[in-house]
Amino acid sequence: MQRLFLLFLLCESVLFAQDPGGPQILDKVIAHMNPENAQGVMEQTIVTTSGEKRTFKYDTFMGNHGENSLMRYLEPSRVKGNALLMTDYSDNIWMYNRRTDRVRKLASHAKKQKFEGSDFTYEDMGSGDSWKNDFTPVLKGFEKINMERCFKLELQSKSAGVSYKKMICFVRSSDFFPLQIDYYDENNVFLKSLLLEDIQTIDGVLTPMKMVMRNHLDQTESEMKYINITYNVSFEKDFFTERNLKK
Amino acid sequence: MKRLLIIFLLVSTLFAGPDWFGYYEGEGDLGQLRGASLYFGYNKLRLDMDTSPSDNIRISADIVCKRFNGQTELNFLDFLDAKFRPVLPSADGSGLDTLTEIPYSLRDTLFIDNMFLEFHHKYFDLTLGKQQIAPGVGYAWNPTDIFNLKDIMDPTYENTGISALRLSIPLANRLTVTGILQPRQTWDETVQYYQIKIGSGQYDLSALYGRSQYSQTGLFGAKIQTHDLYGFNLEGELFGWGIRSEVAVHRLNYANDHLKYEYVLGTDYTLENSLYLLAEFYHNDLGARENQTTLDDYLFYYSGERKSINRNYLFALAMYPLGDLLDFSLFGIINLDDRSAVVAPQLTYRIYQDVELSLLGSCFVGDRNDEFGYQNLGIRFRVRAYF
Numbered sequence: 001m002q003r004l005f006l007l008f009l010l011c012e013s014v015l016f017a018q019d020p021g022g023p024q025i026l027d028k029v030i031a032h033m034n035p036e037n038a039q040g041v042m043e044q045t046i047v048t049t050s051g052e053k054r055t056f057k058y059d060t061f062m063g064n065h066g067e068n069s070l071m072r073y074l075e076p077s078r079v080k081g082n083a084l085l086m087t088d089y090s091d092n093i094w095m096y097n098r099r100t101d102r103v104r105k106l107a108s109h110a111k112k113q114k115f116e117g118s119d120f121t122y123e124d125m126g127s128g129d130s131w132k133n134d135f136t137p138v139l140k141g142f143e144k145i146n147m148e149r150c151f152k153l154e155l156q157s158k159s160a161g162v163s164y165k166k167m168i169c170f171v172r173s174s175d176f177f178p179l180q181i182d183y184y185d186e187n188n189v190f191l192k193s194l195l196l197e198d199i200q201t202i203d204g205v206l207t208p209m210k211m212v213m214r215n216h217l218d219q220t221e222s223e224m225k226y227i228n229i230t231y232n233v234s235f236e237k238d239f240f241t242e243r244n245l246k247k
Numbered sequence: 248m249k250r251l252l253i254i255f256l257l258v259s260t261l262f263a264g265p266d267w268f269g270y271y272e273g274e275g276d277l278g279q280l281r282g283a284s285l286y287f288g289y290n291k292l293r294l295d296m297d298t299s300p301s302d303n304i305r306i307s308a309d310i311v312c313k314r315f316n317g318q319t320e321l322n323f324l325d326f327l328d329a330k331f332r333p334v335l336p337s338a339d340g341s342g343l344d345t346l347t348e349i350p351y352s353l354r355d356t357l358f359i360d361n362m363f364l365e366f367h368h369k370y371f372d373l374t375l376g377k378q379q380i381a382p383g384v385g386y387a388w389n390p391t392d393i394f395n396l397k398d399i400m401d402p403t404y405e406n407t408g409i410s411a412l413r414l415s416i417p418l419a420n421r422l423t424v425t426g427i428l429q430p431r432q433t434w435d436e437t438v439q440y441y442q443i444k445i446g447s448g449q450y451d452l453s454a455l456y457g458r459s460q461y462s463q464t465g466l467f468g469a470k471i472q473t474h475d476l477y478g479f480n481l482e483g484e485l486f487g488w489g490i491r492s493e494v495a496v497h498r499l500n501y502a503n504d505h506l507k508y509e510y511v512l513g514t515d516y517t518l519e520n521s522l523y524l525l526a527e528f529y530h531n532d533l534g535a536r537e538n539q540t541t542l543d544d545y546l547f548y549y550s551g552e553r554k555s556i557n558r559n560y561l562f563a564l565a566m567y568p569l570g571d572l573l574d575f576s577l578f579g580i581i582n583l584d585d586r587s588a589v590v591a592p593q594l595t596y597r598i599y600q601d602v603e604l605s606l607l608g609s610c611f612v613g614d615r616n617d618e619f620g621y622q623n624l625g626i627r628f629r630v631r632a633y634f
Contacts, residue, residue: 046571049570049572052572076601078600078633081297099405100403101378102379104482105483109517110489112521113521114571117571218570218571237420241417242421243415243417
């Protein structure tokens, strides 16, 4: 029995030693979440506090591993034609209002604002690999999410200027794909959780066809769903520019 | 030329399967003046048509129908203190009479607001026709905008289209040169506007030059002067705070060396709890000095010929989302010259996916002969339903 226990301890320590460290896991998570280029149509549904649903549909374009992104609203009529451009991993944000033909450049503080009243902020939409600069990744062990073994990766903010004090990513150990991200504020209050669901392989890229952001404070929920997406796409040099934002 | 453009636009849309959308807007305004009250409202329908016959061409147009109700025959002098009522020679020449009425009407309208064609080429973008032109980066004031008249109580409301030709040439990434011509009867009267915009890091900067005619239509006639505008816009951030500033230098009459300065210095910030704050300081050399305001200053301002009555103003705005469907905002405008002010709380409720309700209250503070002092209270209710 004692031998068996020693053998179990030995196996566990060998397995743990084979697991990569926090920075390596984060690199793989970022690689999964930021493919080189992507183009698709997304639908965002907000479930309000009163239980009503509000739906937005938009064309979405992403370039250079998440460095640049452009979204152009298709529905509803209230925002149709409006567009949003984010470059330099959402450090630069421009909003275009089609009715007034006005482009406004938003300062980086605007990243904290809710995206169309949803539980996603602009920052959640386009952080790209800025996590590497803003957070220190620490592997905190393992947990099971949806019956799958996951690394529990804690991202601790490096400076006070970051929107979240801490994020916990539950990363599937089999392929390093994140299944859940929990967000905490500076007082360690559990704000919201992002659930990545219906993971499919599209053009050879693992894709969460559905993303749900659950706000634990407001008890609201926002869902983003790909209606279609392709990664076999390339963009011209001037695609992610203010000029194209207005087209 | 105009007819040809209309025919071309109509024919093109027939073959391009246009997209139709728009909105209905209903508004009611209640004002409590000193000794009088006022109600008027309107129903507005905007119908938009948008189509792209090819990848490089976009044609867009919209028709606006607006019908007023309530008190639509108004007296401009009802909104001002009695001291602004001018004294004129009486009709029979026997003495002097005080003018008590400058009438104006809120007329029902049906007009084409925008109607333009956009042509995108690899090396340029060309827009022809009645279009939205919105220069400047300020929120409440845009000193570098010589095309539009902005309502300071509703600064984000859409403007009427401007009949113009606009050519934009991208020279490099985040470097664009734009020229706008608003044709008039003669070349001298034609509005010219040229801008070079450059982006660097978190900043967008633009330098501009404009030439137009500056008119001032007072009670006893109009004065028209040539107008050169030299301007500068800056948008970006400093220590995490957003910066939006504009400087306009006006030269009235070509030979005049006496320049007039107009500028807005603005900043904004979003707190962790989503509270959005914005403040702007505005100065206008063209405005009246403290205690020198006349009826003409009000006439210049309300006819859109000047952007302010006096010279120095402060605007502050706070916006906070009260849940996912309701927004609360509060803004205040202070006339720093006569020290009058208006404070306006507003609730905006997105009752349905495409229906928005807003209720704006306004409370005015100041002496009765100050800009914001003659009114007491105001309430504005607005419903907008998009389709």
